[in-house]
Amino acid sequence: MHSPTSAGHPVTVLRDVRPWGGERSDLHVADGVITAITPHDPAGAAAGAGSTVGAERTAGVVEGGGLLALPGLVNAHAHVDKSWWGKPWVSYGGAGGVQGRIAHERAHRDELGIPGVDVTLAVLRESVRTGTTAVRTHVDVDLGVGLRGIEVVREAVAALGGAVTAQIVAFPQDGVLRRPGVLELLDAAAAAGAEHVGGLDPATIDRDPVGQLDGLFAIAERHGVGIDVHLHDGGDLGAFQIELMIDRTLRAGLQGKVNVAHGFAVGQLPAARQAELVAAMGEAGITMTTVAPIGAAPLPLHALREAGVAVGLGTDGIRDLWSPYGTGDLLTLTTQLARLSGFRYDEDLVAAARIASADAGRFVGRAVHDLVVGAPADVVLVDAENVPDAVVRAPRRALVVAGGRVVARDGEVLV
Ligand SMILES: O=c1cc[nH]c(=O)[nH]1
Numbered sequence: 001m002h003s004p005t006s007a008g009h010p011v012t013v014l015r016d017v018r019p020w021g022g023e024r025s026d027l028h029v030a031d032g033v034i035t036a037i038t039p040h041d042p043a044g045a046a047a048g049a050g051s052t053v054g055a056e057r058t059a060g061v062v063e064g065g066g067l068l069a070l071p072g073l074v075n076a077h078a079h080v081d082k083s084w085w086g087k088p089w090v091s092y093g094g095a096g097g098v099q100g101r102i103a104h105e106r107a108h109r110d111e112l113g114i115p116g117v118d119v120t121l122a123v124l125r126e127s128v129r130t131g132t133t134a135v136r137t138h139v140d141v142d143l144g145v146g147l148r149g150i151e152v153v154r155e156a157v158a159a160l161g162g163a164v165t166a167q168i169v170a171f172p173q174d175g176v177l178r179r180p181g182v183l184e185l186l187d188a189a190a191a192a193g194a195e196h197v198g199g200l201d202p203a204t205i206d207r208d209p210v211g212q213l214d215g216l217f218a219i220a221e222r223h224g225v226g227i228d229v230h231l232h233d234g235g236d237l238g239a240f241q242i243e244l245m246i247d248r249t250l251r252a253g254l255q256g257k258v259n260v261a262h263g264f265a266v267g268q269l270p271a272a273r274q275a276e277l278v279a280a281m282g283e284a285g286i287t288m289t290t291v292a293p294i295g296a297a298p299l300p301l302h303a304l305r306e307a308g309v310a311v312g313l314g315t316d317g318i319r320d321l322w323s324p325y326g327t328g329d330l331l332t333l334t335t336q337l338a339r340l341s342g343f344r345y346d347e348d349l350v351a352a353a354r355i356a357s358a359d360a361g362r363f364v365g366r367a368v369h370d371l372v373v374g375a376p377a378d379v380v381l382v383d384a385e386n387v388p389d390a391v392v393r394a395p396r397r398a399l400v401v402a403g404g405r406v407v408a409r410d411g412e413v414l415v
Contacts (some may be wrong), residue, residue, distance in 0.1 A: 009056070009060075009405060009406050010029075010060055010404055010405050011029050011060055011062050011377065011401055011404050011405060011406060012028070012029055012030070012059075012060030012061060013026055013027065013028055013029070013060065013061045013062070014026065014027040014029065014062050014064050014069075014377075014379060014401060015040065015041075015057070015061060015062065015063055015064055016040045016042075016063065016064045016065060016066050017040075017064035017066070017067060017068075017069040017379070017381060018066065018067065018068050018069060019037065019069045019371040020068075020069070020070070020350075020371060020387055021068050021384075021385075021386040021387050021390075023039060023040075024039070024040035024066055025037050025038065025039060025040055026038050026039075026040050026041060027069070027371070027377070027379065029377040029401075029404045030404075031404070032162070032376060032377055032403040032404035032405075033374065033375065033376060033377055033404070034371070034372065034373055034374065034375050034376075034377050035373060036373060037371070037372070037373060052065070053065040053067060053381060053398045053399050053409070053410070054398070054399045054406060054409040054410065062399075062401075062406060064381055064399065065381075065398070067381040067382060067383055067384075067398055067399070068381065068382050068383070068384045068385075068386070068387070068390055069371060069379050069380070069381055070131075070353060070357055070371075070379070070380045070382070070387070070390065071357040071358050071369055071370050071371055071375070071378055071379065071380070072131065072132065072133025072134060072357065072369070072376075072378025072379065072380055072400070072401075072402055073130070073131045073132045073133065073330035073331060073356050073357055073380060074132070074133075074134045074135075074136075074312065074313075074330070074356065074357055074360035074361065074363060074364055074369065075127060075132050075134070075135045075136070075137075075313075075314050075315055075328075075330055076136050076289045076312025076313055076314045076360050076363035076364070077136060077138070077261055077289040077290075077291055077312065077313075077314025077315070077316060078127075078135050078136065078137040078138070078314055078315050078316070078317075078318070078328075079137060079138050079139075079140075079171075079316065079317040079318075079320060079322070080120050080123050080124055080127075080135065080137045080139075080153060080156070080166075080318075081114070081115040081120055081137070081139045081140055081149040081152060081153050082105065082109065082114050082115065082140060082149075082317060082320040082321065082322065083114075083119060083120070083122070083123035083317065083318045083319050083320045084112050084114070084119060084319055084320060084321070085119065085122045085123040085126055085318060085319050085328070086119070086122035086123075086126075087112065087119070087122075089324075090108075090112065090321070090324070091324075092104070092321075092323070092324055093108075094107075094321070098200075098201065098204070098205070098232055099205075101321075101322045101323075102173060102174055104321055104322075105140075105173070105320075105321040105322060106142075106144060106174065108321055109321060112321070114320075114321070115139075115140070115145060115148060115149035115152040115153070116152060117152050117155050117156050117159070120152055120153055120156035121156045121159060121160070123318050123319075123328060124156055124157065124160060124163075124164055125160070125413045125415065126318075126327070126328045126413070127164065127315075127318075127328040127330075128160065128163045128164050128400060128402065128407050128408055128413050128415060129397070129400070129408045129411065129412070129413035130327075130328060130329040130330065130331065130332075130397055130400075130408075131329075131330065131331060131380035131397040131400050131408070132164060132328065132330050133163070133164055133165070133376075133378040133380075133400070133402040133403075133407075134164065134165045134166070134360075134361075134364040134366065134369070134378070135164060135165070135166045135167070135364065136166070136167045136169065136196075136228070136289075136312070136314070136363045136364050137153060137166055137167070137168060137169065138169040138171035138173075138198050138228070138230070138261075139153050139168055139169065139170060139171055139194075140171055140173045140174075141170045141171060141172055141173075141182065141185050141186060141189055141198075142172065142173060142174040142179065142182060142185075143174070143179055143181055143182065143185075144174075146185060147170075147185060147188060147189055147192065150168055150170065150189060150192075150194060153166060153168060154166075154168070160415050161415065162402060162403040162405065163402045163403075163405070163407040163415040164402060165364065165365075165403075166364075167195040167196065167363075167364050167365050168189075168193075168194045168195055168196070169194065169195070169196040169197070169198040169226075169228045170185070170186050170189030170190065170194040170196070170197050170198060171198035171200070171230070172185075172186060172198060172199065172200055173200060175200060175205045175206050176199065176200070176202075176205075176206055176212045176215060176216070177206040177208050177211050177212055177215065178205065178206050178207070183215045183219075186198075186215075186216070186219055187219050187222070187223075190219050190220075190222070190223040190225045191223060194225065195225060195226060195365060196225055196226035196227060196228045196259075197216050197219050197220060197225055197226075197227055197228075198227075198228050198229065198230065199212055199213065199216050199227065199228075199229035199230065200229070200230045201230065201231060201232055201233050201241075202229070202241055202244075203233055203237055203240075203241055204232075204233050204237075209240070209241050209244055210244065213229075213241070213244050213245060213248055214248070216229070217248045217252055217254070220252065220254060220257065220258075221252050221254070225257075226254075226257040226258065226259065227245075227254070227257065227258045227259065228258075228259040228261055228289075229241075229245065229258075229259070229260060229261060230261045230262060231260050231261065231262055231263050231264070231265065232262055232264060233264075233265065234264045234265050234268050235265055235268050235269070236265075236269075237265070238263065238264060238265025238266075238268075239265045239266075239269055239273065239277055241265075242260055242263065242265065242266070242277060242281065242286070243277070243280070245258055245260065245284075245286065246280050246281060246283075246284040246286060249284045249285065249286060250284050255284060255285030256285040256287075256362075257285075258284070258285070258286050258287070259286070259287045259288065259289055259312075259363075260281075260286060260287070260288050260289075261288070261289045261314075262289075262290065262291070262293075263288050263290075263299070264293075264296050264297065266278065266288070266299055266300070266304075267296060267297030267298055267299050267300065268297045274300060274303070275303065278300065278303050278304055278307045278309060279307050281304075281307065281309045282304075282307030282308040282309050285308075286309060287309060287310040287311070287312065287362070287363070288304065288309055288310075288311050288312070289311070289312040289313070289314050289363065290311060290312075290313060290314070290337070291313070291314050291315060291316035291333075292313065292333055292336045292337035292340050293316075294336070294340070298340045298341050298342075299311065299341075301341050301351070301355075305351070310359065310362060310363075311355055311359075312355065312359075312360045312362075312363040313330065313333060313334065313337055313355050313356045313360070315328055315330065315333060329394065330356050331356070331380075331382075331390070331391075331394040331397075332394045333356070334352050334353060334355070334356040334391055334394070335391060335392060335393075335394050337352050337355065337356075338352040338391055338392070346386075346387075346388045349387065349388035349391045349392065350387045350388065350391075352391055353387050353390065353391050357369070357370075357380075358370040358371075376402075376403060376404075377401055377402075377403065377404035378401065378402050378403065379399075379400075379401040380397055380399070380400050380401075381397070381398045381399040381400075382395045382396070382397060382398060383395050383396075383398055396410075396411050397411065398410060
């Protein structure tokens with residue numbers, strides 16, 4: 001049993017940091033929240049512990065060494081129930097394609113102890129080490145594991161004592177309608193507190209897009225939860241399913257609560273069709289999450305922003321039976337997102353950093369997630385000249401504060 005205790009030592013003042021690369025400032029913290037941001041006061045520097053980043057001067061007064069501060073990174077699309085992080089290498093042995101990966105996972109997860117609290121803890125700790133302080137994670141719900149994965153993830157998150165918070169998507173990785181009983185499991189997950197129900201390629205997995213989506217929307221309306229659908233289906237087939245989601249979102253009044261994950265179709269459509277679909281998504285308050293996949297047509301980030309479609313960034317699985325790739329490092333992934341999107345201008349590189357942090361609060365149930373008064377005191381310090389420099393180099397995380405506590409320092413996780 002992993003006993004929840006508050007992680008890391010508490011911070012009352014994080015001294016001498018440059019929020020978003022701006023002026024040197026002191027961040028004041030109480031009860032895990034930023035209560036004031038004042039110009040840096042160098043007074044008392046000689047009395048303290050020098051300028052070693054993370055050194056504590058007096059109780060709770062922590063040195064930031066003039067480093068650049070970003071809000072805690074937000075992983076808006078993860079699968080932390082299925083990673084084998086920390087275990088010996090597992091060679092991928094399944095067939096290709098979505099169905100091949102589904103079958104491979106189901107055949108081998110038991111051998112690896114998946115789902116299990118220890119493996120989930122390992123990948124979460126690694127995420128905290130690199131500055132992630134909030135996660136939206138899909139958790140497999142199927143006829144084999146039932147809701148056990150959700151309990152496992154909740155226990156692992158609790159054991160980290162606030163170093164990271166998580167929202168759960170009850171995720172029917174093996175299909176919904178093609179596996180009788182899964183819709184009922186999703187309903188039970190929502191009734192038991194999962195914040196979202198997931199879906200998976202309603203057309204190609206269940207071969208019944210209307211049926212799968214009607215089932216998910218009925219659960220969302222019944223329990224007031226969100227919907228987050230993995231949509232790998234591309235081109236017109238993918239676009240058609242997004243249109244089905246738009247219709248249902250408007251009818252059910254679920255604006256702001258429905259997310260399309262991956263949504264490769266959006267990047268693939270011809271310009272006019274893309275513009276029409278993106279505008280309709282914006283009007284319905286649909287959001288998107290991307291994992292910045294190499295080899296897929298990039299999402300039109302500028303058009304999505306102009307249409308009011310919020311985009312979150314996530315790691316996808318991290319070293320699991322689905323794929324051996326991934327490290328959980330959101331800042332490195334931000335570099336990838338920026339490169340894939342062809343970003344060169346400073347303002348675009350800053351926008352990429354915001355997608356991975358401040359603008360992603362909505363994906364993890366936070367009304368505000370930024371370096372502002374009233375926000376959770378989740379802060380990542382890096383040795384970078386400015387935000388664009390941080391995005392293109394993804395430097396080591398010198399200090400990570402979550403919920404007002406130091407949880408990682410100098411590349412070492414402390415929880
Ligand atoms: O459907 C998917 C896609 C990526 N990773 C998964 O675990 N499932």
